[in-house]
Structures are given as structure tokens and as C-alpha cells.
Amino acid sequence: MKQYLKLDEWSIIEDSFDPTTHEISESIFSIGNGFMGQRANFEEQYSGASLQGSYMAGVYYPDKTRVGWWKNGYPEYFAKVLNSTNWIGINVFIEGTALDLAKCNVKDFVRELNMKEGYLSRSFVATLEDGKEIEVKTIRFVSITRHEIGAIRYQVTPLNFSGSITVVPYLDGDVQNKDSNYEEKFWLEVEKSAASDLSYLTLKTKKLDFHITSIMAFDVYKSDEKLDIEPSLTEREKYVASEFTVHAEQGIPLTLYKYVANVTSRNYGLGELVPAGKNSLLAAKAAGFEALLAEQAVAWNEKWKGSDIIIEGDVSAQQAVRFNIFQLNQTYSGEDDRLNIGPKGFTGEKYGGSTYWDTEAYCVPFYLSTAESDIARNLLIYRYKHLEKAKENARKLGFTKGALFPMVTMNGEECHNEWEITFEEIHRNGAIAYAIYNYVNYTGDKSYLGQYGLEVLVEISRFWEQRVNYSAAKGKYVILGVTGPNEYENNVNNNWYTNRIAVWTLEYTLEVISYLKANEEAHYLELADKLKLQDEEMKQWKTIIDNMYYPYDEERQVFLQQDGFLDKELIPVKDLAPEHLPINQNWSWDRILRSCYIKQADVLQGLYFLGDRYDMETKKRNFDFYEPLTVHESSLSPCLHVILACELGYQDKAYEMYLRTARLDLDNYNNDTEDGCHITSMAGTWMSIVQGFGGLRVKDGELILHPFIPSHWKSFSFKVMFRGSRLKVNVTDNNVTVTNETETSVSIKVYDQSYTVSSLGEVQVLRSAVTI
Incomplete structure (x- = not known):
């Protein structure tokens, strides 16, 4: 277990580049919106170890079952969510030399997952073999208000030279799953088009006939001036790209804004894919990157209003629980009853992205209480x-x-x-x-x-x-x-x-x-x-x-x-x-x-x-x-032990197990985070605090709370939706305060005493006056 991420209440921060932890970071820094997701792969080419991952919810493939001999009733296939079109790709060449972080000197590297506003950023300074030095700053996100849209701001600044910079934004459908049997590829090309205003690529699966269309467009700025670009266009099998070269001046940033729409046949007829994708893309591009980013911040603020957990006095625990809540909200939005929750969400391929009993046992409580x-x-x-x-x-x-x-x-x-x-x-x-x-x-x-x-x-x-x-x-x-x-x-x-x-x-x-x-x-x-x-x-x-x-x-x-x-x-x-x-x-x-x-x-x-x-x-x-x-070699194990330990008064054991479930991926407890994060265990982290430390139960239509607070926490609070009301529960050494944030009154029980929390009202219970 190697702890290399900085502690921060609202962000996951990696402040240096280490190729040995890169695949772990690709999982941890993943982004998603319930309809699609993207591992934290670099936009530019990278020749080091990497698990490329772009996933579309509900698009899967029935891969061959591999068994030594057949059994009656045995499944005919193993399903897996497919690695689909790499839509983030932006290759960069500095006077003909490819930017590749595996082949240059990297300093001032910072990768940050901003959980409060829902985006991934990265910055670094790279020195190429010929001594040329550039600074790169990127931001990308997938929109939770426009489910088909992903957007990237990619900025390159020459630091010690002026010269040509070539940029190649592309869509690449020639991808495969790491866990595919016999190294099989699962996609066939349907159609493609590269054009100066927008380019698109449509693929279909070899089985089940899922179609996906990815459409991209971009704008280019030198400093604050928008450039009129006439790119060179490339079309090859399952690939479209635009290429342009700009004379960049020392200290002057060159910025590419790349917009992509990903649409699938789950939601559109085959003849509608390209038109629907174009409509979504052009609307997003017209709004512009900064407006889309502002929309994202507002939408995430609404999600946090209903699901945030605040821990005072323990930054490690605070960061961990917010990371888990963030990934849960990225994985499942609940708007499409054809979708469910895979154990890795959109962060990796292991378990095929399929639905397990984990959903009913571990995830349902989170969504019941936060939405x-x-x-x-x-x-x-x-x-x-x-x-x-x-x-x-x-x-x-x-x-x-x-x-x-x-x-x-x-x-x-x-x-x-x-x-x-x-x-x-x-x-x-x-x-x-x-x-x-x-x-x-x-x-x-x-x-x-x-x-x-x-x-x-x-x-x-x-x-x-x-x-x-x-x-x-x-x-x-x-x-x-x-x-x-x-x-x-x-x-x-x-x-x-x-x-x-x-x-x-x-x-x-x-x-x-x-x-x-x-x-x-x-x-x-x-x-x-x-x-x-x-x-x-x-x-x-x-x-x-x-x-x-x-x-x-x-x-x-x-x-x-x-x-x-x-x-x-x-x-x-x-x-x-x-x-x-x-x-x-x-x-x-x-x-x-x-x-x-x-x-x-x-x-x-x-x-x-x-x-x-x-x-x-x-x-x-x-x-x-x-x-x-x-x-505890299952990610699902520690959380239930937290809840039962809390109930039994085993406070040290409860906190030990809480850290294990909360920081399972951030600290790579099981030495497997590179395969993807443990999404259903993340729901268990929420359960550990709300049902464990908060003692939340429901009996005979009444919400029951029996909280205790870990000895080194100053306070913790959580919110739950319950029968039309949203309650904020705040626990300190001295008291438990329950605040009703809605106009619907609700009956609750705290430490076996019944109370009514009136419309926009508050109930306060002194912990010193009860037996805990």
C-alpha cells in the first residue's frame, strides 16, 4: 500500500508523476455522469503502462465463456461493458517531436479531481530531449446536465522557445478490452467523416448490434485570439482526425477546446445517431467551454446538497467519504431504469461492468437516502x-x-x-x-x-x-x-x-x-x-x-x-x-x-x-x-463490520474498519485499484457513517438515530431524504442536532426518545443526558 495522494477535503491531488502508480491514478481520477465514463488517461499519447478506458452505459458484449468442459445450464457467455471510442485523444508535437510523458523530463506535475465542481485537471512542465520546455494545463469533464457531452480545454505554452506546435484532436475506435479473450476486438466500423467543422465516427458491436456515434468539434485560441484553422484531415479504419500546426510564441499559450458528443443506439434509431449527436454537439459548442463548466459546478452543488457528509477534525476521513460519494453520483443517476450499477462503475473493466447482488445489498440504501x-x-x-x-x-x-x-x-x-x-x-x-x-x-x-x-x-x-x-x-x-x-x-x-x-x-x-x-x-x-x-x-x-x-x-x-x-x-x-x-x-x-x-x-x-x-x-x-x-479480502466486507461494531459499542474496531472501507481505493488496500475502483464498496462507506456512526434505522415508519462520534472527530454531519423531508443530522461530543431543510414535518427517534421535527424546524438532543 503506497499513499501518494495529498489530503484535501474537496479534491484528490497527485503532486508528482510516478509511472508506477499511473494506472492506479487512471482509476481514481476517473470521471462519469451515469451515462458514460472515462478513465484518467492522458489526452496526449503515452507509451508507458496504461489501461485505456472509455465506457458507455448499457453497451456490452457477450464474450465467449472459457471453461474446460461444458455443464448443463452453464452460461453461454460472459458479458462485459466495452472499452469504446477513445474520444479524449489530442496528440501534440513540438517541432515534430511527440509529447510523451514516458519519454521526457516531467516536473511540477499536478493532477486534481475537483469533486466539488466535477472536473479533472492536470498541469505539468515537460522538457523534451532537445531541451525545449513546455507547460501544459488541461481540464476535462463529462457533463451531468448534458449527458452526451464531454469537453476538454488543453493549453500548451512554450517556455524557452518559439516554434511550431502541431496538434491532432482525434476519435479512435480501434480499441480493445484488456480482459478480452484471445485478444479479440469487439467493434466494426459503420461510417466516418472527417471535416473541418466537425468529424464523426460510428461503430457497431460484432454481436448484439449496439451502435455508438462519437462526434467532435474544436476551437483554437492563441492567447485570447480565436484562430481561423483549416486542418488537414485524416480518415482510416475506425479513426478520424484533424491536424493543424501553429507557430507558437514563447510565453504565449495555445489553447484547444475540444467538444465531443457520444450517442448510442440504446437511445436513438440508427438513422438518428449522427443528426442527434450533431445537435447535442453544436449546442454544447455554442454555449462554450466556460459556460459548460459553470453548468457543471451548479449541478454538482445540487448533488452535494442532498448527499454530502461533513467530518470535522479528520481530513483523511473527510476526503475519503467525499470521494466515495462523488464516484457513486458519477456512476448512477437513476434516470434510466434499464441501467444498473457495475462493481467498477466507469473506472475499469474488471467484473465486466455487470450487475451483481451488490446493488441490492449495498447501493440501494445510499440512493434511498440521498435522492x-x-x-x-x-x-x-x-x-x-x-x-x-x-x-x-x-x-x-x-x-x-x-x-x-x-x-x-x-x-x-x-x-x-x-x-x-x-x-x-x-x-x-x-x-x-x-x-x-x-x-x-x-x-x-x-x-x-x-x-x-x-x-x-x-x-x-x-x-x-x-x-x-x-x-x-x-x-x-x-x-x-x-x-x-x-x-x-x-x-x-x-x-x-x-x-x-x-x-x-x-x-x-x-x-x-x-x-x-x-x-x-x-x-x-x-x-x-x-x-x-x-x-x-x-x-x-x-x-x-x-x-x-x-x-x-x-x-x-x-x-x-x-x-x-x-x-x-x-x-x-x-x-x-x-x-x-x-x-x-x-x-x-x-x-x-x-x-x-x-x-x-x-x-x-x-x-x-x-x-x-x-x-x-x-x-x-x-x-x-x-x-x-x-x-476482509472483499471490498464489501469492512462496512458491515463497521455497522455491527458501532451497534455493539466497539468504537476502535468500527473506526479501523471505516478507514479500510473509506480509503480502500485511495490507499490501494487490496493492491488492485489499477483495475478500477470498488463502486459498491463506496456505498458501503456511506453506510458505515450513516448506519454505523449515525445509527440510522427505520422501524414502524419512524426514522431512528443512535449516533456515536469517533474520539478524535470534532463533529460529523450527514443528510438523508426520508418520506418527503430532507434532514441534516449533526453529531458532536455534546449533542445531536436534527434540522429539517424542507416543509414536511417528520417523526424521528433519537436515543430511543421520540421527537417531531417540524417544517424547517430543528431538534437538539444532549448526548450527556442519554445512555449511549
């Missing part, structure tokens, strides 16, 4: 729209009814290529059911149950009904051959969390049925007829609920992660020699599977989801048993 309810609702509707595909997935595995939502997906089909995940990590179904409960419980929007929720719950329950076995030996129902959240265990029997979330889903489905019968009877009868819902199957669900087997150790009084867990040698992680860690990089898979070590919360995942079902002593015994065996 209008329709944003989180769209995440649920995404799964509803895939219900038929989920039913197909269950049939492929041999089930006659029910739905198994995929572990990894783009369009509802399973597209994961590891059998122990694809076939066995079925607990993902429970997370999707839980997200429905979480949404309704938080928002109070029970209309969702009849509109969408019941259909999903019934089909998931039907899957669980068939997936259980009745064990005559135990006289109980069991679930065999699964992988729990701890992926360092495969093909186990009776994973406690899987058994528990299956039963909870059956219970909740019956509860929703009861509610709809009582409150929307006519609608319920229509749904029951549509679903062919029978009393007999509901009776069977109740039988399973009453007779499920849960592995348990009577001596320790803890839930066992699975049958046979105590057969393992229980050696705490702290007793491992440092050279063994991380075990996933130092041990064979065989050794990991036979060990007691836990990748991420497993039993504790259930105690987090179903926390209101278990008392503190039960949580304490299980936390004390499992946390010392947890290596």
Missing part, C-alpha cells in the same frame, strides 16, 4: 423487468417454477463464468427480495408491492420451495450445495445465511400477500390469478418456514456458517504471519477452501439485514467469533 425515491425505485424496476429472464434461468437449472435472478447480468440472463458462483451463490435471490422490503420500509411506498413487488417475491419464493430438501435424518428442511457470501467456501451444505434469508423471503412474501388481501383485494385477486397462486403452495412455504434447519453451536451459542465449520482449525487472522496476507494472493485455492478464513461477512450479513430479529448478546457472540477469522 428522490424514484431513483431507488428504478433499481428495483430493473430487476422486475428481468423477471422473465430470471424464470428462464431457473428452468435452465432444472426447476419447474420460480425465478433465480442471475449473479452477474446485463439483460437478466446469467453471464458469470465460475461454476461455484453461477450455480451455488443463490443467496443473491434473498438480497433482491430484501431490497423490496428495504425500499417499502424506508419510503412507505406500499403501492410498489402490488405494482411490481409481489410478482418478484412470489417467483423467488417458488424457487426456494424447490431448492430446499427435506432431510429425514434431521427431520428438517435443508439447502445443499451452496456458496454463501464467504466465497472462500464452495459447495457447502446449510450455509446459515442462505437458509435464513430463504426463510425470511418466504415470511415476507406471505406478509405482503396478507397486506394486499386486506388493503387491495381486487388487485390482489388479479395478481393471484395472473401468478396462479395456490393456497397449497403457500401452506408449503409455511411448512418450510416452521421446519428449516439452521446449523448452531450450543457450546459457543453462535450460528455456524455451515455444516462442519467447526471441523476447521480455528486460527485467528492476527496469528497469521504477514507474508501470508492477503491469502488470495499467497495461498492456493485448495488451501483457502480448507481454511477457516472468511472473505467477507457471511453469518454477519444476516445479522445486518435482519438486525431487528436478534438481541445484542446474539450479535455480540457471533461478531466476536467470526470477525477475528475474517480477512
Whole structure:
């Protein structure tokens, strides 16, 4: 772990250039707007190590699944979001010599991600081999108000000479994914045109026929004078460029403004791509770079109003949480219910950019609390729209009814290529059911149950009904051959969390049925007829609920992660020699599977989801048993341990785990940030503060807060949207202040005492007067 970034409350700053950390920085300094994203690659050519990455949301490719032998029901492909047209490219030549930071002396290098206003800047002084020295200053962003637009200001100033500077803005579609099988390229050219006013390039995927059109235009200024440029034009396969040469004078800046529109066939007909892209591009260019940048600042200010977390007294923690919130807001806007959240967002290729159960388990709480309810609702509707595909997935595995939502997906089909995940990590179904409960419980929007929720719950329950076995030996129902959240265990029997979330889903489905019968009877009868819902199957669900087997150790009084867990040698992680860690990089898979070590919360995942079902002593015994065996080698692990540690009063452990989740990417804890940032873990960082340190829960329609403050913080505050109101919660050593920023009054509970926060009102609770 190498800490090379400067601490700053609102910016991520790299103040020197180190090629060995460049790919990490490309991930960390990524920009996006929910519709497209761009790694922090240099605009000019760079011959050093780099992962080129330009991504368009929802555009993907079904790459070949690579397995040694086929299995019935196995996915036919592994989906991946594609590296698409490199739209940022601007090559620079100083009197014929290419500017390449791998081949010149670089000083005064500063790269900054301005999170407050939403842009990436870079500046440096480069000395070329012939001694010529230039200063370069760049700013770029993708607009969150004009979703198809990216803009760049690229300024070059000769410092010790006057001479020719050649600039080549271009669009390059001859790209590939780093993780492509057999080095295959996925794009074909459709059409292109290079012209002096604007140039465009249209590509299509070799499969699925996604089309993307990128269109560029530019203006050039010497000092404040706009130049009349007649560029030389280049067209070659999947590439268009404009080239011009200017006599630059020492000390006088030459500035290129490059505007690009990226449009796809997801949103336009094939014949509309070029006209639509031109319209967007010309409107942006007419507005001008400075106006677009000002729009960006205003729009980001609005996002921060609803989602900012302020920490006083700990700059490292402040920077980290804002970085995580910033990336979450760049990754998903919630405006398109066909889109979801990939574990790397727009920052890299790993995991293919597909949707995992991470969304429902970790991301939904963030969007529930920081945006209008329709944003989180769209995440649920995404799964509803895939219900038929989920039913197909269950049939492929041999089930006659029910739905198994995929572990990894783009369009509802399973597209994961590891059998122990694809076939066995079925607990993902429970997370999707839980997200429905979480949404309704938080928002109070029970209309969702009849509109969408019941259909999903019934089909998931039907899957669980068939997936259980009745064990005559135990006289109980069991679930065999699964992988729990701890992926360092495969093909186990009776994973406690899987058994528990299956039963909870059956219970909740019956509860929703009861509610709809009582409150929307006519609608319920229509749904029951549509679903062919029978009393007999509901009776069977109740039988399973009453007779499920849960592995348990009577001596320790803890839930066992699975049958046979105590057969393992229980050696705490702290007793491992440092050279063994991380075990996933130092041990064979065989050794990991036979060990007691836990990748991420497993039993504790259930105690987090179903926390209101278990008392503190039960949580304490299980936390004390499992946390010392947890290596936290999943980015999803630390945050749940923060929340449970806060609840149990383990303040030092909570803060230790908070730093691990909050600065996971900034400090490259897992030595893998070069592959992209961990977007869903970033949601876990938000959860760590709001649900952990803030103690936020919702029960019986009431918002509950039970905050504590880390000992070296002076204060912290966060904002949550809750049933039409936006509350700011500020916590100090002395008091908790809840301010209502809206005109909708709301009932809350702080340290078990009930209050009403009136319209634009405030409630203050003295912490010294309560038992914490």
C-alpha cells in the first residue's frame, strides 16, 4: 500500500508523476455522469503502462465463456461493458517531436479531481530531449446536465522557445478490452467523416448490434485570439482526425477546446445517431467551454446538497467519504431504469461492468437516502423487468417454477463464468427480495408491492420451495450445495445465511400477500390469478418456514456458517504471519477452501439485514467469533463490520474498519485499484457513517438515530431524504442536532426518545443526558 495522494477535503491531488502508480491514478481520477465514463488517461499519447478506458452505459458484449468442459445450464457467455471510442485523444508535437510523458523530463506535475465542481485537471512542465520546455494545463469533464457531452480545454505554452506546435484532436475506435479473450476486438466500423467543422465516427458491436456515434468539434485560441484553422484531415479504419500546426510564441499559450458528443443506439434509431449527436454537439459548442463548466459546478452543488457528509477534525476521513460519494453520483443517476450499477462503475473493466447482488445489498440504501425515491425505485424496476429472464434461468437449472435472478447480468440472463458462483451463490435471490422490503420500509411506498413487488417475491419464493430438501435424518428442511457470501467456501451444505434469508423471503412474501388481501383485494385477486397462486403452495412455504434447519453451536451459542465449520482449525487472522496476507494472493485455492478464513461477512450479513430479529448478546457472540477469522479480502466486507461494531459499542474496531472501507481505493488496500475502483464498496462507506456512526434505522415508519462520534472527530454531519423531508443530522461530543431543510414535518427517534421535527424546524438532543 503506497499513499501518494495529498489530503484535501474537496479534491484528490497527485503532486508528482510516478509511472508506477499511473494506472492506479487512471482509476481514481476517473470521471462519469451515469451515462458514460472515462478513465484518467492522458489526452496526449503515452507509451508507458496504461489501461485505456472509455465506457458507455448499457453497451456490452457477450464474450465467449472459457471453461474446460461444458455443464448443463452453464452460461453461454460472459458479458462485459466495452472499452469504446477513445474520444479524449489530442496528440501534440513540438517541432515534430511527440509529447510523451514516458519519454521526457516531467516536473511540477499536478493532477486534481475537483469533486466539488466535477472536473479533472492536470498541469505539468515537460522538457523534451532537445531541451525545449513546455507547460501544459488541461481540464476535462463529462457533463451531468448534458449527458452526451464531454469537453476538454488543453493549453500548451512554450517556455524557452518559439516554434511550431502541431496538434491532432482525434476519435479512435480501434480499441480493445484488456480482459478480452484471445485478444479479440469487439467493434466494426459503420461510417466516418472527417471535416473541418466537425468529424464523426460510428461503430457497431460484432454481436448484439449496439451502435455508438462519437462526434467532435474544436476551437483554437492563441492567447485570447480565436484562430481561423483549416486542418488537414485524416480518415482510416475506425479513426478520424484533424491536424493543424501553429507557430507558437514563447510565453504565449495555445489553447484547444475540444467538444465531443457520444450517442448510442440504446437511445436513438440508427438513422438518428449522427443528426442527434450533431445537435447535442453544436449546442454544447455554442454555449462554450466556460459556460459548460459553470453548468457543471451548479449541478454538482445540487448533488452535494442532498448527499454530502461533513467530518470535522479528520481530513483523511473527510476526503475519503467525499470521494466515495462523488464516484457513486458519477456512476448512477437513476434516470434510466434499464441501467444498473457495475462493481467498477466507469473506472475499469474488471467484473465486466455487470450487475451483481451488490446493488441490492449495498447501493440501494445510499440512493434511498440521498435522492428522490424514484431513483431507488428504478433499481428495483430493473430487476422486475428481468423477471422473465430470471424464470428462464431457473428452468435452465432444472426447476419447474420460480425465478433465480442471475449473479452477474446485463439483460437478466446469467453471464458469470465460475461454476461455484453461477450455480451455488443463490443467496443473491434473498438480497433482491430484501431490497423490496428495504425500499417499502424506508419510503412507505406500499403501492410498489402490488405494482411490481409481489410478482418478484412470489417467483423467488417458488424457487426456494424447490431448492430446499427435506432431510429425514434431521427431520428438517435443508439447502445443499451452496456458496454463501464467504466465497472462500464452495459447495457447502446449510450455509446459515442462505437458509435464513430463504426463510425470511418466504415470511415476507406471505406478509405482503396478507397486506394486499386486506388493503387491495381486487388487485390482489388479479395478481393471484395472473401468478396462479395456490393456497397449497403457500401452506408449503409455511411448512418450510416452521421446519428449516439452521446449523448452531450450543457450546459457543453462535450460528455456524455451515455444516462442519467447526471441523476447521480455528486460527485467528492476527496469528497469521504477514507474508501470508492477503491469502488470495499467497495461498492456493485448495488451501483457502480448507481454511477457516472468511472473505467477507457471511453469518454477519444476516445479522445486518435482519438486525431487528436478534438481541445484542446474539450479535455480540457471533461478531466476536467470526470477525477475528475474517480477512476482509472483499471490498464489501469492512462496512458491515463497521455497522455491527458501532451497534455493539466497539468504537476502535468500527473506526479501523471505516478507514479500510473509506480509503480502500485511495490507499490501494487490496493492491488492485489499477483495475478500477470498488463502486459498491463506496456505498458501503456511506453506510458505515450513516448506519454505523449515525445509527440510522427505520422501524414502524419512524426514522431512528443512535449516533456515536469517533474520539478524535470534532463533529460529523450527514443528510438523508426520508418520506418527503430532507434532514441534516449533526453529531458532536455534546449533542445531536436534527434540522429539517424542507416543509414536511417528520417523526424521528433519537436515543430511543421520540421527537417531531417540524417544517424547517430543528431538534437538539444532549448526548450527556442519554445512555449511549
